[in-house]
Amino acid sequence: MHRLEQQALGQPQTVSLQADEDLVLVQAVLRRDRKATAEFVSRYSGHIYSYVRSRLAPRYEQVEDLVQEIFLSAWKSLRRYRASGSLHAWVMGIARHKVEDYYRERLRAPESIEDSELDPDTSTYVSTIHQVLEQDQVRKNTQRVLSALPEPYRLALIWRYWEKASAREMAIKTGKTEKAIERLLARARAEFRERWNHDQSS
Numbered sequence: 001m002h003r004l005e006q007q008a009l010g011q012p013q014t015v016s017l018q019a020d021e022d023l024v025l026v027q028a029v030l031r032r033d034r035k036a037t038a039e040f041v042s043r044y045s046g047h048i049y050s051y052v053r054s055r056l057a058p059r060y061e062q063v064e065d066l067v068q069e070i071f072l073s074a075w076k077s078l079r080r081y082r083a084s085g086s087l088h089a090w091v092m093g094i095a096r097h098k099v100e101d102y103y104r105e106r107l108r109a110p111e112s113i114e115d116s117e118l119d120p121d122t123s124t125y126v127s128t129i130h131q132v133l134e135q136d137q138v139r140k141n142t143q144r145v146l147s148a149l150p151e152p153y154r155l156a157l158i159w160r161y162w163e164k165a166s167a168r169e170m171a172i173k174t175g176k177t178e179k180a181i182e183r184l185l186a187r188a189r190a191e192f193r194e195r196w197n198h199d200q201s202s
Helices: 002-009 011-030 034-056 060-080 087-108 122-134 136-148 151-162 167-174 178-201
Strands: none
Touching (some): 011 060, 034 087, 087 151, 151 178, 167 178
16 A cells, blocks of 8 residues: 555655665665766766856866865765765765865955945845846856956855855854955955946947
């Protein structure tokens, strides 16, 4: 009866089968099965590489190192995987944490960019920047503008608007004050807006 109920519902059985397959793969990797390890890398390398590349642009020279670090961390943590969620989500969670670590380390460095006078209405552009970062049709233009920004500005915007971190979270993880993060974000938004408007008018 239980199996018939699963078949009727469809999705729970699919999820259960996927979890079972994930667990089998993990156990094989832990046994140092070369074929399973190759499958593990093949299954997730593309997703991880794309994710990291989009978050580190234009520092592409650091992508490979971070991807390797993510896989190394995943392998070291595999024994803790309990199939309570998909293996894909678990691996991507590690990737997100590693990218966040990268942001934190880069933004902990003393700022080399001097504070400048900000347009008093900069805060009104917060929602606009958020929308711009989320719209697929302007993703390429957004990436180009972000790539041209000083690294602290670029990382702050990506961490805040793509990774959905709050200014408070960013402050705690970088050791800076929340006010300092808010100032950094304000400068970053102002610089993004200026470059974006320049691109649109040229």
